[in-house]
Amino acid sequence: MNLWRRPRWWAVLLTVAGCLVFLRLGVWQLHRADEKDELLRRYAASAQASLSDFAAVAATPPLDAYPRVRVQGHYLVDRVYLLDNPKHDQRGGVEVYAPFQVRDASSLLLVDQGFLPGNGTDQAPQFPPLPSGELTLQGLYQPAPGVGFEMGGNALAAQTHWPKTTIFLDLKQVQQDLGQSLYPRVLALDADPASIYVREHTLDFSSMPPARHRAYAFQWFTFAVVAVVMFIVLHRRRKPKPSDNA
Template sequence: MMGLRRPSWFAVLLTLVGVMFFVRLGIWQLHRAAEKEVLLRRFATAASAPIQDFSTVQRGALPERYPHLQVRGHFVPGRSYMLDDQNHGHRPGVQVYAPFRPDGYARLVLVDLGFLPREGPDLKLPQLPPIKPGETTLRGIYVPPPAAGLKLGGDALKKQQTWPKLTTYIDLNQIATDLDAKLYPRALLLDPDPAAAYVREWTPGFMPPARHYGYAFQWFAFAVAALAIFVILHRKKDETGDDDE
């Protein structure tokens, strides 16, 4: 009959701390998954939500996390950025961003114009369609910028002298320095336009709930594994206390 040897206090304490730590991380991931599900629902309804004027951003009290905004102003001439290593429908390409100056405000808004595929068998960078000069009105979803991830190679923008500039991540601070201007902390995802050359099929730029659930399962599994290891290390073969030592 299998039994357990009397464990040391250190072994018990270490196991309890480990199990509590893993369970706490698992519960935190479940909470994050629930938060992301709420954000997904808000993002899904943002495009059809009532249009708000850009002035609501200035007051700092946004009624939604992803407001559907209208803003009038003009694009900064000759300035745009291509976010490389993007894919749409298994086609590699770039996401194109351009700075926009709202009328009556000193700061710039970074506008996501959409996706363009690389061109030809050599997958060359696309030629960007010209941006219409002068006053224009934009509509889109006002969202946090895409997560930067690993910033390998440092700031590539200041090393480039020609436009558009190519980057592998979006860093608003680096872009602000490159433009010698202040930027708003969010980007504007333009509404789809059938006449535009850009593909605009927006998805939230954050980790999906399913991945948080996967991480939660992983942490709970670690908790179970810690208990299993504790039992295996302290089991004995019979009731007489013979532990083969």
Template sequence: MNRRWHRPTLFAWFLLLAGLAAFLGLSRWQWLRGQEKERLLASYAAAQSGGLRQYAALPAQLDSEEYPHIAVQGEYRAGRGYWLDQQVRQGQVGRHAIALFAPRGDSKLMLVDQGWIAAMPGQPAPVWPALPAGEVELHGIYAPPPGGGLRIGGDALPRQNGWPKLTLFLDLPAITADLGSAVAPRLLRLDADPASGYAREWTPAVMPPEKHRGYALQWFSFAVAALVIFIVLHWRKSDKGII
């Protein structure tokens, strides 16, 4: 039996166009986000093998996708530091040791990530890393602190008296209040050192570009499906009424 085109109502056109705009817009956004993550990961990888820049010469504001490989001179602040708890690496739970460092000529303290070490819940805490005394030069990636998840229970730092303190996230304002001293807006992720006993394999904690591209394809497929459904509903057998 012959089929013919049944003219869609204005409401049907509105639903189609709104759906296409939403699906294609989300697809494009996810695709662009994937490209941003590719640039970010490439910048991070390049920084680790790039030349050293002096911390004192860095601009006050760095681009969010800029991860400079820096050298900084100063002294560790003994007797202070933080365990960043519940950090998973290769399927194993552990902690990052976050030490405090006073850069030469800077009033702000710097958080220095010594690396990751296994620490299962219920087991004794790992030994805090031995930090050199006196002035030293540190090398590493100067990166934003890792983001935190759902923060239940508020700020636990004021309730702890001993050092190093335990935290589930690095909240710079909370750490500033806890120390009574300003801290730098980023932390230093130290270069790898097998002798340290801490794992230092740094990559940004972001969604992989491949996943963004997968979501982009998914939203695009929704747009195609909406268009196909619209055509099927209005290209019908001629002996049937319009829906």
């Protein structure tokens, strides 16, 4: 007895096409996970790299690389931005950014001072004044934090007092707010045991870390298996019951 029904051509086509799409999406997610793992490894290695000339990478930083640089200049001590993004501390806190006027340059460099833990209240934590005068800074020259979906427009333009607080750090908005051009990346200062700031910098993959890409890959591969199982089940003849032959 033939236990299989001959499938229609369009059923075969849909099943094969669906499986190919699901498998392709799963493989793509695995590739993205591997790429982000590699970026994280490069970033971790950059923290121990030798210092580079900031002028050589300032305007056109290398893709997928995070040079450790030294730069001289002075802070705009009355201009501070607080990124309200409590990623280190359950009590909340802010990431503190300050514009830095690079020596003999017209553009400003936004410097990530580090994370300042909260104090258990809704008020922004108190931070020490920025040092004045000529300074030499060193750290990783890295992309700014990612910008998510913003509601209500530019929050910086609506604020008239410093420091200014934002939940997203958009370099274009900061540049407009300062009225002066910014370098395309920010400087994440090297760790300093004597600093009040927590400087545990990493790439911002919080919305889609490598593990989540692998979870999505498993999901797509599961869809491919389900499509094949459904095809088999739908085209399998049911064995006749004894009562059907009576």
